[in-house]
Amino acid sequence: xxxxxxxxxxxxxxxxxxxxxxxxxxxxxxxxxxxxxxxxxxxxxxxxxxxxxxxxxxxxxxxxxxxxxxxxxxxxxxxxxxxxxxxxxxxxxxxxxxxxxxxxxxxxxxxxxxxxxxxxxxxxxxxxxxxxxxxxxxxxxxxxxxxxxxxxxxxxxxxxxxxxxxxxxxxxxxxxxxxxxxxxxxxxxxxxxxxxxxxxxxxxxxxxxxxxxxxxxxxxxxxxxxxxxxxxxxxxxxxxxxxxxxxxxxxxxxxxxxxxxxxxxxxxxxxxxxxxxxxxxxxxxxxxxxxx
Numbered sequence: 001x002x003x004x005x006x007x008x009x010x011x012x013x014x015x016x017x018x019x020x021x022x023x024x025x026x027x028x029x030x031x032x033x034x035x036x037x038x039x040x041x042x043x044x045x046x047x048x049x050x051x052x053x054x055x056x057x058x059x060x061x062x063x064x065x066x067x068x069x070x071x072x073x074x075x076x077x078x079x080x081x082x083x084x085x086x087x088x089x090x091x092x093x094x095x096x097x098x099x100x101x102x103x104x105x106x107x108x109x110x111x112x113x114x115x116x117x118x119x120x121x122x123x124x125x126x127x128x129x130x131x132x133x134x135x136x137x138x139x140x141x142x143x144x145x146x147x148x149x150x151x152x153x154x155x156x157x158x159x160x161x162x163x164x165x166x167x168x169x170x171x172x173x174x175x176x177x178x179x180x181x182x183x184x185x186x187x188x189x190x191x192x193x194x195x196x197x198x199x200x201x202x203x204x205x206x207x208x209x210x211x212x213x214x215x216x217x218x219x220x221x222x223x224x225x226x227x228x229x230x231x232x233x234x235x236x237x238x239x240x241x242x243x244x245x246x247x248x249x250x251x252x253x254x255x256x257x258x259x260x261x262x263x264x265x266x267x268x269x270x271x272x273x274x275x276x277x278x279x280x281x282x283x284x285x286x287x288x289x290x291x292x
Contacts, residue, residue: 049260087244098222101164110173176210
């Protein structure tokens with residue numbers, strides 16, 4: 001009889017634990033749904049505003065997220081008023097190199113910091129991390145003066161070069177290389193592979209998810225850059241889309257519909273890139289959480 005009581009108590013105990021876990025999951029999903037809704041509502045409002053006609057109110061309460069009369073006239077008007085293709089091409093150039101250079105330098109710097117033993121390695125890594133504590137605004141004036149002496153003002157190079165080295169990217173790739181077992185590298189060395197072959201043919205494919213994550217972050221940072229191009233670029237022929245859309249206020253006298261339309265145009269490439277690389281982004285988050 002006592003044995004049956006123990007079994008009954010054990011069953012009740014495990015049923016309570018299961019019930020608690022279920023409620024925790026339910027509450028977690030509710031909270032995540034609310035956070036997602038809170039995050040996506042501003043985007044939906046901006047999208048709806050860009051698709052509304054001039055006779056439809058955009059500041060109604062509660063906000064209307066579905067246009068009554070769907071129209072693309074705002075996109076046509078913005079496209080015809082501003083040289084959007086030129087701005088897009090400038091953004092593509094700046095973003096391509098603004099994404100490629102940080103990825104290349106981060107992988108080249110992260111590999112020796114993670115896999116090679118040399119004197120002062122930890123000191124160099126600490127110095128690189130220390131640069132992350134320096135505000136970007138504190139370095140703008142010295143970098144501007146340096147670029148001025150190098151005659152790189154009003155050039156693509158002047159916009160791209162200061163962001164080529166990313167301390168966070170180096171840290172990210174170093175941690176990715178550290179997560180690979182040492183035996184993989186040792187077996188490649190026994191087969192006669194040199195350090196470059198080990199980095200390019202073996203280790204780099206293994207950290208592809210983290211590299212894709214760095215690529216997404218670098219793409220977003222380069223595509224959305226505004227203040228530095230505003231300081232460096234003077235001519236109309238080199239300004240990126242984010243800086244060009246700043247002129248929407250003057251062109252349309254701060255028309256909310258056109259400004260929202262320009263924001264959607266600038267956001268479309270980011271959404272496309274994220275959708276293409278999201279699998280690698282999720283893989284990197286999963287692998288880092290599993291490896292601790």
